Amino acid sequence: MAKAVVLLSGGLDSATVLAIARHQGFECHALTCLYGQRHGLEVEAARQVARSLDAAEHLVIRVDLGAIGGSALTDWQIHVPDGPAQQGVPITYVPARNTVLLALALAWAEAIGAFDIFIGVHAVDAGGYPDCRQAFIQAFEDLANVATAAAVQGLGRFRIHAPLINMTKAQIIRKGLELGVDYRLTRSCYRPDPKGRSCGRCLACRVRLDAFAELGLEDGIPYTHDHAGS
């Protein structure tokens, strides 16, 4: 069984990607990167998702993007606004985040002999994130195949898989449900309360709630605020 490294955040998208990679027959090595994001809760969610979807292994790596700053997701002094999305690049954009995450995934992939890397980016609902587009994924794949001993020595060719890239949030959830994802294990909120409940109001919560509503389904995770009519 070929190995794959799957970036797993504890969110809804990457859980779906893990299920897709498993369904495609890969032995999945799940990688969670703690990059100083506000929601350490995501790590516990990632652990549960990895276990529930039979990941062969789950590695958690720390990388201190908080020291770099520049984003509401890593800098406590920047306020995360309520949804809906603004025009352009969102304040929750983390500079070069997916480049850093894919670089770490590539390092681990090379160390364990994997050539397939999965990431849960999608361009539809994500709006203005530059590192969620196909051009970025392709550029990283090109880089991976000149950057590594494994590729240069001809042991294999790296592939960056972004299976959600053209899907809406509702399509992602529908796909995951087909593959047995338990979305109650996942978390999406940018600013959960101290009890771990999602706010229901930030962009990530709005997109999630709208997608469940579109499918006529209940989102089974705890929220701080009543989200009727979302």
Place this chain on the structure above:
Amino acid sequence: MAKAVVLLSGGLDSATVLAIARHQGFECHALTCLYGQRHGLEVEAARQVARSLDAAEHLVIRVDLGAIGGSALTDWQIHVPDGPAQQGVPITYVPARNTVLLALALAWAEAIGAFDIFIGVHAVDAGGYPDCRQAFIQAFEDLANVATAAAVQGLGRFRIHAPLINMTKAQIIRKGLELGVDYRLTRSCYRPDPKGRSCGRCLACRVRLDAFAELGLEDGIPYTHDHAGS
């Protein structure tokens, strides 16, 4: 004055690069990444080098490549051999290391409004490291310009500078001396002793000592072993 991010390891090469970037008129923001390498001494060396070469700022970021393993430089169970270099990729190759370092440099550059990133790779003495070649540098530059909001929004174009790439170690030292680098502040050894003295025998020490010898100069740092005739 334009800002630049300069990757600074505490070694001889990156100190020279910092001097070159300063000489080119950049306001230099030095970045040291602690990636689980064996030699924490390098960090103190980097601090002193940054100060001596008037870096505007020095940021140290932790990224736990030790959790990934696969290299003698991050995994204590792999023995670092004596020089000279073997054929092919050295055991001291760290999977995707320069990809990770440049990704972090890119993140910081974007956060502070810099578009120039300097890295001290060189292809001549480095032998089989795939991520020290021009093809790698070019691929990363291409990536940077699709990966970031700053580039996609047209605020600027990222450039990855690798000014040492075609230089030998002796040429690097000669250049640095012209620019006022104090190489006694730098360290190169893969396995220094507990007192911080360099071993004089590993590949990094051999290359360094040979280069000073070629220039008819003394290397002014402390060594554990007598290195006469090196």
